[in-house]
Amino acid sequence: MRPRELSATLSLFPAKTPTLPPATHTNSYALGGRDVLLVEPATPYESEQRAFIEWARSLVSHGRKLVGIVPTHHHRDHVGGLATFSRELGVPVWAHEETAARLEPEARTCVTRFLAEGDTILLDGLRPETWRVLFTPGHAPGHVCLFEEHTRTAIVGDMVASVGTILIAPDEGDMERYLVELERLAQLNAFVALPAHGEPIDEPTQLFRKYIDHRLMREAKVLESVRKVGPNGADAASLVPVAYDDTPPHLWPLAKLSLEAHLAKLVREGRVIAAHRATDAAEFFRVV
Ligand SMILES: [Zn+2]
Incomplete structure (x- = not known):
């Protein structure tokens, strides 16, 4: 059933979105006891949007006040309802500048405040809450997280x-930065993490560290795959079956994007050399 009350001042509203399988939904959250911040104006589907608006209006009818809408980043399964919700509910959108820059023009006009690292959002209520903005790029250039110190x-x-995995794509992702930001999340020592896809995560520090370890394991396999192809090097497509030999082939198209993000990091670190083949200008990789 939705929405779900996670506590007196926190509720979760999962809505169907065009997200990456196996996930099918994106979680939106309402934070705050009196002032309410809505996070993830996610769904682009009309019937789901109607349900979201009904939920948001029910919060208001209980004497609460919607103060803002925050998307964590610009991906389509996070901002599909942004313009509609802002307009229908009469609530401004607060987003990182890099997120705002990637929104459709109509949605961009709804943004009234740019969020940046260290900003705080004070939500008044019986027990006021202060949500701190953490700028955490890596998955997407304008990605932000929010952290409340008292409830951690x-x-x-x-x-x-x-549910599912997080894609770090080479075009707008940054593997190196993603790992740095995961470590920063681990150091928060949070009691609970609320992700956009799947169930709330209790004691999430271990999971953040598991994600880091998993990526470093994959990085080692990517480096090893480059080493195996020898001095002539290979292009990304031919490295995938080696670096992802433990992954089913139907996932290799997505794996290739991750592999390219790993390669970009290894090239930046000077551990792998990227060169262009003279005949067809294809990029290929070899060890230093
Ligand atoms: Zn995303």
């Missing part, structure tokens, strides 16, 4: 998920 609750967007 973290809104983590697409930094981790309890």
Whole structure:
């Protein structure tokens, strides 16, 4: 059943979205006891949007006040309802500048405040809450998380998920930065992390560290695959079956994106050399 009350001042509303399988839904959250912040204006589907608006209006009818809408980042399964909700509910959108820059023009006009690292959002109520903005790029250039010190609750967007995996794509992702930000989340020592996909995560520190370990394991396999192909090097497509030999082939198209993000990090670190083949300008990789 939705919405779900996670506590007196926190509720979760999962809505169907065009997200990456096996996930099918994106979680939106309402934070705060009197002032209410809505996080993830996610769904683009009309019937789901109607249900979301009904939920948001029910919060208001209980004497609460919607103060803002925050998308954690610009991906389509996070901002599909942004313009509609802002307009229908009369609530401004607060987003990181890099997120705002990637929104459709109509949605961009709804943004009235740019969120940046260290900003705080004070939500008044019986027990006021202060949510701190953490700028956590890596998965997406404008990705932000929110952290409340008293309840040690973290809104983590697409930094981790309890359903599916997090894609770090080479175009707008940054593997190196993603790992740094995961470590920063681990150091929060949060009691609970609320992801955009899947169930709330109790004691999430271990999971953040598991994600880091998993990526470093994969990085080692990527480096090893480059080493195996020898001095002539290979392109990304031919490295996938080696670096992802433990992954079913139907996932290799997605794996290739991750592999390219790993390669970009290894190249930046000077551990792998990227060169262009003279005949067809294809990029290929070899060890230093
Ligand atoms: Zn995303």
